[in-house]
Amino acid sequence: MSLLERTPGAPQAWQGDFPVSNRYTFGLAGERFFRTIKDEARILGTRCPKCDRVYVPATAFCERCLSPLDEWVEVGNRGEVFSFTLLYVNYDGAPRQDPEIVAFIKLGDGGLVHRLAEITPEEVAIGIPVEAVFKPAAERSGSILDIAHFRPVKPG
Numbered sequence: 391m392s393l394l395e396r397t398p399g400a401p402q403a404w405q406g407d408f409p410v411s412n413r414y415t416f417g418l419a420g421e422r423f424f425r426t427i428k429d430e431a432r433i434l435g436t437r438c439p440k441c442d443r444v445y446v447p448a449t450a451f452c453e454r455c456l457s458p459l460d461e462w463v464e465v466g467n468r469g470e471v472f473s474f475t476l477l478y479v480n481y482d483g484a485p486r487q488d489p490e491i492v493a494f495i496k497l498g499d500g501g502l503v504h505r506l507a508e509i510t511p512e513e514v515a516i517g518i519p520v521e522a523v524f525k526p527a528a529e530r531s532g533s534i535l536d537i538a539h540f541r542p543v544k545p546g
């Protein structure tokens with residue numbers, strides 16, 4: 391069947407099976423960034439003294455002035471929701487009863503995209519304070535998923 395032939399009533403789509411795998415090296419800054427999460431459950435950034443910016447995830451060079459960065463700073467495990475979305479479909483295409491919440495968490499002058507949990511969709515809002523919940527040390531493997539999720543900071 392060519393592109394111009396159509397089956398009445400059938401959805402027109404480009405069918406495909408696109409298995410993708412990749413390997414992205416940590417690099418020097420990423421190595422320390424992920425190792426500190428894995429070994430110490432702490433989130434580090436690198437600071438550019440010229441631009442007064444703290445990069446999270448840590449980077450080896452300032453993206454603004456290209457200076458090499460070697461000043462490491464702990465940004466803490468708390469940030470705030472900068473943006474979020476609700477996922478009503480699983481990665482396999484199956485619908486979800488309760489949406490998964492994915493947010494960009496602002497940390498330093500950067501941040502991380504991660505899951506939000508221990509919160510309902512109605513409670514999520516831009517700017518709310520959240521904190522990282524780390525997996526138990528024995529389960530950490532040196533990935534961003536060593537942070538199980540972020541959750542709202544409880545008042546008090």
Ligand SMILES: [Zn+2]
Binds near residue numbers: 452454
């Ligand atoms: Zn800079």
